[in-house]
Amino acid sequence: MMTQDCFLTDRDLLAIDNLTLIPQANLAKRTSMKTRSRAAMLAIPHDIRALYRIVRLTHLRGWPLLVLGGGTNTIFATAQFEGIVLILDEAFFGHIELADENTLRVGAAAQLSDAIKFGKRHHLMGLEFCTMIPGTVGGALAGNAGAGNWGLCDFLERAILLTRDGEFIDVHRGDFRYSYRHSQLAEGIVVEAELLLEPLDFETSRQRQKDYTAKKKCQPYKIPSSGCVFKNPKDPVSGQTVSAGMLIDKAGLKGYALNDVEVSEAHANFLINRGKASGEDFLAMISLIQDVVHERFGILLEIEARIVGGPLTSCVLR
Ligand SMILES: Cc1cc2nc3c(=O)[nH]c(=O)nc-3n(C[C@H](O)[C@H](O)[C@H](O)COP(=O)(O)OP(=O)(O)OC[C@H]3O[C@@H](n4cnc5c(N)ncnc54)[C@H](O)[C@@H]3O)c2cc1C
Numbered sequence: 001m002m003t004q005d006c007f008l009t010d011r012d013l014l015a016i017d018n019l020t021l022i023p024q025a026n027l028a029k030r031t032s033m034k035t036r037s038r039a040a041m042l043a044i045p046h047d048i049r050a051l052y053r054i055v056r057l058t059h060l061r062g063w064p065l066l067v068l069g070g071g072t073n074t075i076f077a078t079a080q081f082e083g084i085v086l087i088l089d090e091a092f093f094g095h096i097e098l099a100d101e102n103t104l105r106v107g108a109a110a111q112l113s114d115a116i117k118f119g120k121r122h123h124l125m126g127l128e129f130c131t132m133i134p135g136t137v138g139g140a141l142a143g144n145a146g147a148g149n150w151g152l153c154d155f156l157e158r159a160i161l162l163t164r165d166g167e168f169i170d171v172h173r174g175d176f177r178y179s180y181r182h183s184q185l186a187e188g189i190v191v192e193a194e195l196l197l198e199p200l201d202f203e204t205s206r207q208r209q210k211d212y213t214a215k216k217k218c219q220p221y222k223i224p225s226s227g228c229v230f231k232n233p234k235d236p237v238s239g240q241t242v243s244a245g246m247l248i249d250k251a252g253l254k255g256y257a258l259n260d261v262e263v264s265e266a267h268a269n270f271l272i273n274r275g276k277a278s279g280e281d282f283l284a285m286i287s288l289i290q291d292v293v294h295e296r297f298g299i300l301l302e303i304e305a306r307i308v309g310g311p312l313t314s315c316v317l318r
Pocket residue numbers: 032066067068069070071072073074108132133134135136137138139140141142143144145146147185186188189190191219220221225226227228306315316
């Protein structure tokens with residue numbers, strides 16, 4: 001079993017410059033769901049060399065490694081994560097600049113909302129569909145976050161990716177696959193991305209932002225959650241996409257609570273933490289919802305949130 005001692009006695013790890021190491025790190029502070037969980041080690045590289053060295057060493061040692069952005073789509077399902085959680089320092093990896101007149105060059109640790117604002121200040125638009133999506137650009141590219149028919153990967157021209165064995169590669173549009181809330185970029189660590197936008201039409205942009213904000217009004221923003229837990233499935237008979245929240249609501253689960261996990265009254269695809277919910281509580285609730293919806297409608301809801309630990313793990317561990 002991996003413990004913090006494996007890391008604390010590793011001289012090569014301790015010798016990496018510009019790397020903050022926090023043993024037994026509290027992950028509740030690092031995720032929007034706020035379940036009580038700890039990582040044997042949290043590592044924060046402050047420059048590219050430190051990032052390269054920690055990823056390379058982790059690969060050589062065979063240690064589990066999870067890269068975390070804003071933690072707004074991640075649920076730690078067990079009380080302890082026996083590995084390294086890697087967080088890119090926003091001061092170094094959070095830059096936003098113009099690559100050319102229509103392209104933003106953005107560090108993976110930049111907040112998505114800051115990238116949208118920066119684009120607008122430089123007379124560019126296109127990312128309005130990401131209005132009110134919390135988290136980082138890296139996390140959004142790894143999960144192809146978005147709304148309506150758009151995902152952030154639709155705008156990606158180029159990315160610098162660090163592979164799990166510690167190789168920097170240049171990835172261009174067309175080099176990787178992505179689909180609804182899925183992206184092959186999640187197989188590596190996104191370090192930087194170039195996003196191609198369009199010239200700003202102020203009125204169109206303002207209207208789009210207003211529309212997306214209005215759609216988000218029904219979501220419980222101020223309460224701990226990780227956004228939509230399930231993907232919107234296809235109806236097996238009609239082939240049409242149906243709302244997972246609507247199915248959960250129709251199954252009579254809105255407001256249903258299991259310990260401190262509750263199916264939000266505001267939006268049934270949001271599971272909220274009323275205070276002391278554990279990762280296990282979330283897993284139990286997720287399984288219960290899947291069973292009830294399957295029984296009622298014959299549809300298996302696929303999990304959209306990234307689960308770390310336990311039988312439903314859906315995160316790429318490197
Ligand atoms: C209130 C609320 C509303 C939301 N609304 C939406 C919405 O409308 N649409 C939507 O799509 N999502 C939504 N979400 C979910 C979430 O905000 C997005 O998925 C967001 O893009 C996740 O970014 P993050 O940085 O927080 O990712 P994290 O939760 O930190 O990570 C998510 C996944 O990405 C991986 N990852 C993180 N950084 C990197 C990197 N640099 N390189 C490679 N992999 C990485 C992680 O390992 C993990 O598997 C919502 C969440 C909340 C809490």
